Amino acid sequence: MLNPTKAVKPVKASGSKSAHRIGGRYWNKYKSLYLLMLPGILFLIIFRYIPLYGITIAFKDFQVKKGILGSDWVGLEHFIYLFGNRSFWSVLGNTVIMSFYKMIFGFPAPIILALVINELKNVRYKKLVQTFTYMPHFISWVVVAGIFLQLLSPGTGPINFVIKSFGMDPVYFLGDPRYFRGTMVFTGIWKSVGWDSVIYIAALTGIDTGLYEAATIDGCTRLKRIWYITIPSIMPIIVMMLIMRSGKLIEDNFDQIFNFLNDGVLSVGDVISTYVYRLGIEKMKYSYATAVDVFRNVVSFVLVFLTNTIAKKAGEEGLW
Amino acid sequence: MQTQDVSVRQSTRKKIHLSTEDQIFYTIINILTAVITISIIFPLMHIVAASFSDPAAVSAGKVIIWPVGFSLEGYQAVFSNKSILTGYANTIFYTVAGTMVNVAMTAMAAYALSRKNVPFMNSIMFMFTFTMMFGAGMVPNFIIMGKYHLLNTRLVMIIPGAIGVQNLIITRTFFRNIPEELLEAARIDGCSDAKYFFSILLPLSKAVLAVITLYYAVGHWNAYFDAFLYLNDRKLYPLQIFLQEILLASNVVDPDPDAAEEMRKLFNLLKYCLIVVSSVPILCFYPFIQKYFVKGVMIGSIKG
Structure with missing residues (x-):
């Protein structure tokens, strides 16, 4: 055990020597590690950081012929146009409203599911509930959209048959601006509630059962035990998830919205990512679309930062 | 029991x-x-x-x-439809080839990044996590893929997503939890870093490799956006693109109304079976591998 540690020490001690020699020493010592890292670094540079440099076209007048580097700088022109553009504000509003609904209804849903599953005493029934609720997570949004288009179809869908059997008019869940957002929130929860609850269930299993026993002896009711022991115990995880989610307040799920979106609900359903796609890829307004994306990225970054600071001030453990 | x-x-x-x-x-x-x-x-x-x-x-x-x-009319129609079969074959190819590249690259990078006190590794890890917060976005990616001549190739479905940061973190955390004494003992026996990785660490890490293999495979199977953005050759389309065409085609555009009516009838016949056929591979295996998926969430939730 002693020999290898002795062999390591001289290298560490030489930290103050010239950079070249240190580099050489580290290279010799960790050559195989750096070689194993090489494909990853190349990937990172070629497919993550070079495209990231491409966001400079938000500040340029991008011309396909001139390329990213050769196009002329225009400063904040695209951003000024963006802020004066009414369609941008309506898209931004749609995105924030939809995320807000998803936050209010979608965030507590997996917590509630986890709390309920945690109280189940029959092991087999518990497994069954978990298996079925996790399932939709593994189905693609294209398929989910296909499923709900059939299910909610005003003419042939079973849901509308039930509605019609009560003598009411069929509801256009996906074609009526009044119902579209609600349907998006519901399908979002349907797909992810089970899977999102996994992390809370994991946290719940880690709670010391002694706490519950002590509370029971003190005459605590079941609901009180959940309120005073269970929820405070998983609070750090809830806060962490909330911080991570806060950055998504200005984000949307392209796969979901794009597959459900139709002309009838464009006024409420068009969100930032579908807008960027339409302008950037279909209409080839490359620079403007990138400016929209950059704006979104910056706001989302600021949101995470703010929420983290607030959480820390409130005495919770933040992300950093 | x-x-x-x-x-x-x-x-x-x-x-x-x-x-x-x-x-x-x-x-x-x-x-x-x-x-x-x-x-x-x-x-x-x-x-x-x-x-x-x-x-x-x-x-x-x-x-x-x-x-x-x-x-069983619908299923007969599905299995005799050429574009669906092409899509199926393409999806299987992208899933198998893509997952192999993913797992190899992720495991190598995660091992290098899991070692403590190796210079530059922390900065590289930061560079990886930074991309989770700040991505290039749709348009720059599209332009750059064009510059690389990757549009309309099979490679574009495999290489640009070679390492998923979430999976990298899961794998790295798992490697970090393997006792360091093991590496020291191997060193005494004259084992090099690379040899330790391939013949000691990897065989010990079957659980985490299973987890990321499944995550990547499901991701490839369901991948839709990259294909939608980067491919326009129908011979290269994965199943999800054909699915989208058929499932969501509310109004088939065809100059000949009879042909359009024919198409609509066919699509109506196909759609339910198509949903089943495209999701069955995942949902069939899912109950058996569920515990691995859940394990991944557990590993990933430990702060590295």
Whole structure:
């Protein structure tokens, strides 16, 4: 055990020597590690950081012929146009409203599911509930959209048959601006509630059962035990998830919205990512679309930062 | 057996203590979970039932969760449709090749990044996590892929997503939890870093490799956006693109109204079966591998 540690020490001690020699020493010592890292670094540079440099076209007048580097700088022109553009504000509003609904209804849903599953005493029934609720997570949004288009179809869908059997008019869940957002929130929860609850269930299993026993002896009711022991115990995880989610307040799920979106609900359903796609890829307004994306990225970054600071001030453990 | 014993013991113990309040509590909990579970599986059961039913019965709203007028017409149509078969083959290729590249690159990078006190590794890790917060976005990616001449190639479905940062973190955390004494012992026996990785660490890490393999494979199987953005050659399309065309085509555009009507009929016949056929590979394996998926969440949730 002693020999290898002795062999390591001289290298560490030489930290103050010239950079070249240190580099050489580290290279010799960790050559195989750096070689194993090489494909990853190349990937990172070629497919993550070079495209990231491409966001400079938000500040340029991008011309396909001139390329990213050769196009002329225009400063904040695209951003000024963006802020004066009414369609941008309506898209931004749609995105924030939809995320807000998803936050209010979608965030507590997996917590509630986890709390309920945690109280189940029959092991087999518990497994069954978990298996079925996790399932939709593994189905693609294209398929989910296909499923709900059939299910909610005003003419042939079973849901509308039930509605019609009560003598009411069929509801256009996906074609009526009044119902579209609600349907998006519901399908979002349907797909992810089970899977999102996994992390809370994991946290719940880690709670010391002694706490519950002590509370029971003190005459605590079941609901009180959940309120005073269970929820405070998983609070750090809830806060962490909330911080991570806060950055998504200005984000949307392209796969979901794009597959459900139709002309009838464009006024409420068009969100930032579908807008960027339409302008950037279909209409080839490359620079403007990138400016929209950059704006979104910056706001989302600021949101995470703010929420983290607030959480820390409130005495919770933040992300950093 | 042991877990069953425990549950039996627990339930007998409960019976002794069960107060009225507890009884009400458990009844509500059981009903609530039943309602949630049913509302989650009902859409799936309806689609499966409709796929085995007579199309006329489906559009008359007779099918709820049990097939009416049993028919395999739709499945015959699916398996004799050329573009669906092409899509299926492409998806299998992208899933197998892509996952192999993913797992190899992720494991190598995660090992290098998991070693402590190696210069530059922390900065590289930061560079990886930074891309989670700040991505290039749709348009720059599209332009750069064009510059690399990757548009309309099979490679574009495999290489640009070679390492998923979430999976990298999971793998790295797992490697970090393997006792360092193992590496020291291997070193004494004259084992190099690379050899330690391939012949000691990897065989010990089957669990995490299984987890990321499954995550990547499901991701490839369901991948849709990259294909949508980067491919326009129908021979290269994965299944999801054909699925989208058929499932979501509300109005088929065809100059000839009869042909359009034909198409619509075919699509109506196809769609339920297509949903089943495209999701069955994942959902069939899913119950057996569920514990690995869940394990991944557990590993990933430990702060590295």
